[in-house]
Structure formats: structure tokens, C-alpha cells
Amino acid sequence: MSAQKRRAAVLGFPIAHSLSPVLHRAAYADLGLSDWSYDLFEVDEPALAGFVEGLGSEWAGLSVTMPxxxxxxxxxxxxxxxxxxxxAVNTVVFGADGRRHGDNTDVPGMVAALRERGIEEVESAAILGAGATASSALAALARVCTGEVVAYVRSDARAAEMREWGERLDVPVRTADWADAAEGLNAPLVIATTPAGATDALSAAVPERPATLFDVLYDPWPTSLAARWSAYGGAVVSGLDLLVHQAVLQVEQMTGRAPAPLDVMRKAGEHALAAR
Structure with a gap:
């Protein structure tokens, strides 16, 4: 049991859709942390500093999402x-001395989700999109991919950003036009980092024997691409897999209790999604 009431929450804008409260509360219940609470707060960038400065000593940590x-x-x-x-920081842990330490559990969460499906190493990979999640995907590939990563993007500016991220993360990145994204579906590992609907047109181009697709979306699920991929016998890692694995790491850091209950948290997330 906890000696005192502790608080944690997820911040973002918008935030009502977040599954984080479901996952963290399920973990607290399983771990017997009855004095812990986890909430969500809609906070935009202008309000962020004031919100953080106003937190008291009962706060253990924050999950942070876009923007x-x-x-x-x-x-x-x-x-x-x-x-x-x-x-990018998606996790803040408050020390006993009040210090605020930031971490990113998205990157190891991606790696853990892949390893859960038996993906320890691939010779090459493709990334669909070049938004905020793409840099985390590249960082995860730095730990998994031994060869070239091809990023399919919609603009020269995005292409330049992805090549810059590749240099920073020591990942060999080649960029290609989004119009040629169907070619990327033949890669040993395809990571789709695009918003809902962006890859729907690609579902018709799924190869007869696809390898592994990591689609970072979880609602709506399955995406058209993931559904076709599964129908053809390919392995699919979902956004819920990522969300659960990164949340496990957050719970462990914030509570100091390990291991966090992965299966309990996943089932809670699946139940919540099914109820939507």
C-alpha cells in the first residue's frame, strides 16, 4: 500500500480520446496502489508552464502527448x-527532491512491441510518413534495423527532415516520394506513422506474402492496411501494442514498482476500445 496519496495524469490537446487513464488505473489496481490516482487534463502549449508549476508534492509523474x-x-x-x-519527452517523473526528469518511453516501447512479436532484427525497413512519430520510429529502428531505412514522404521539406533525423540517430535513411509508397510494402518491416485514412489506398498493394507491419494507430482499428495485411498472413503490430508497452515503462518509472502488469493493461485497453 502507498504511504500517501500520489497523483499522475496525462496532458495533451486534445486529450479526451486518450486511453492512458484506462491503462494506468488498471496497473494501479493490479499492483494494489489504492492511494494512487491517474487523470487527464486538456492543456495546450501556452498553459503548460503554469500547469506544471502549480503541481504539488503529491504528484509522481506525467504522461505527455501531442502537442x-x-x-x-x-x-x-x-x-x-x-x-x-x-x-521529445512523453514521460515526466518527479523526484522526492522535486526535480523533474523527462524520458521518452515511445522508443523502447516500439522496440518491446516488436520483440514481443519475435522481431529482434531486420535487414531493412520502410517508414510511411514523416510526422512526429516518425523520429521515434527511426530511433527504434536504430536498435533493430541493420541496413537502410526508406522513408516515404509527401514533400521535399519532410524528406530533408527525415534525412537529418537519420544522420542524428546514425540510421542510413533514403527518402522516396509518397506516390511510390506501395513499393515500401515489400520491406521486411513497414512502420506506418500516418494519421487515420492516410494509408487506406495502399491496402490494395499489399504483397501476397507480407512480412511485418507496425501501424501506430489504434482507433479506429484495424486500419484498411492492417486488415488486408492480416488477411494475407502478415504479422501486424498495432498502436495499442505500442501504447501498452510505453505505458508499462511509465508505470514502472512513476511508481517504482516492476514489472508493471502488461497483460492486465492490454486487456483493459482492448475492453475500452471495444466499448467505443
Whole structure:
């Protein structure tokens, strides 16, 4: 049992859709942390500093989602090497001395989700899209992929950003036009980082014997691409897999209790999604 009431929450804008409260509360219940609470707060960038400064000693940690993952960095006392490598923090842990430490559990969460499906190493990979999640995907591939990563993007500016991220993360990145994204579906590992609907047109181009697709979306699920991929016998890693694995790491960091109950958290997430 906890000696005192402790609080944690997820911040973002918008935030009502977040499954984080479901996952963290399920973990607290399983771990017997009856004095712990986990809430959600809709906070935009202008309000972020005031919100963080107003938190009291009962706060143990924060989950941070878009558009705050970069904006919160100047408000912290330090960040992990992983967070620095992608310039994004999704986890803040408050120390007993009040210091705020930032980390990024998206990157190891991706790696853990892949390893759960038996993906330890691939010779090459493709990334669909070049948004905020793509840099985390590249950082995860730095630990998994031994060869070239091809990023399919919609603009020259996005292409330049992806090549820059590749240099920073020491991942060989080649960029290609989004119009040729169907070619990328033949890669040993395809990571789709695009918004809902963006890859629907690609479902018709899924190869007869697809390898592994990691689609970071979880609602709506399955995406057209994931459904076709599964129908053809390919392995599919979902956004819920990512969400659960990164949340497991957050729970462990915030509560100091390990291991966090992965299966319990996943079932809670699946139940919540089914009820939507």
C-alpha cells in the first residue's frame, strides 16, 4: 500500500480520446496502489508552464502527448539520452527532491512491441510518413534495423527532415516520394506513422506474402492496411501494442514498482476500445 496519496495524469490537446487513464488505473489496481490516482487534463502549449508549476508534492509523474512533447523540455531539470535523441519527452517523473526528469518511453516501447512479436532484427525497413512519430520510429529502428531505412514522404521539406533525423540517430535513411509508397510494402518491416485514412489506398498493394507491419494507430482499428495485411498472413503490430508497452515503462518509472502488469493493461485497453 502507498504511504500517501500520489497523483499522475496525462496532458495533451486534445486529450479526451486518450486511453492512458484506462491503462494506468488498471496497473494501479493490479499492483494494489489504492492511494494512487491517474487523470487527464486538456492543456495546450501556452498553459503548460503554469500547469506544471502549480503541481504539488503529491504528484509522481506525467504522461505527455501531442502537442507538448517538445514544449515541456525547457520546464524540466533534465532529460534522458533517449528523449534528447528525438527531442521529445512523453514521460515526466518527479523526484522526492522535486526535480523533474523527462524520458521518452515511445522508443523502447516500439522496440518491446516488436520483440514481443519475435522481431529482434531486420535487414531493412520502410517508414510511411514523416510526422512526429516518425523520429521515434527511426530511433527504434536504430536498435533493430541493420541496413537502410526508406522513408516515404509527401514533400521535399519532410524528406530533408527525415534525412537529418537519420544522420542524428546514425540510421542510413533514403527518402522516396509518397506516390511510390506501395513499393515500401515489400520491406521486411513497414512502420506506418500516418494519421487515420492516410494509408487506406495502399491496402490494395499489399504483397501476397507480407512480412511485418507496425501501424501506430489504434482507433479506429484495424486500419484498411492492417486488415488486408492480416488477411494475407502478415504479422501486424498495432498502436495499442505500442501504447501498452510505453505505458508499462511509465508505470514502472512513476511508481517504482516492476514489472508493471502488461497483460492486465492490454486487456483493459482492448475492453475500452471495444466499448467505443
Amino acid at each position: 507538448l512533447k517538445r514544449a515541456i523540455i525547457p520546464l524540466l531539470d533534465g532529460i534522458s539520452e533517449t528523449a534528447a535523441s528525438v527531442e
